[in-house]
Amino acid sequence: MSAWIDPHATQLGGWHLVSPQGTIEITVPSHHPVGLRKLVVQDADDEVIGWTELRVLQRAK
Structure with a gap:
């Protein structure tokens, strides 16, 4: 399966x-x-x- 995150339609790592x-x-x-x-x-x-909602809390450093 594949996973995507919106709003930028970013694919998360190809196929899982x-x-x-x-x-x-x-x-x-x-x-x-x-x-x-x-x-x-x-x-x-x-x-x-x-699909589900996901809250991104902070960017990795």
Whole structure:
């Protein structure tokens, strides 16, 4: 699956393999703006599996 963060439609690390627990690990780029964002997850056919709100609290140093 792939993960994206809006509002800039930034893909987060290409394709991710889902763990046996049903999770993926993503890293928000350090240049991404602070604030409320939408995290979108898509399958191999580019169909949206789901989305949730994500709050970026600070940029990495």
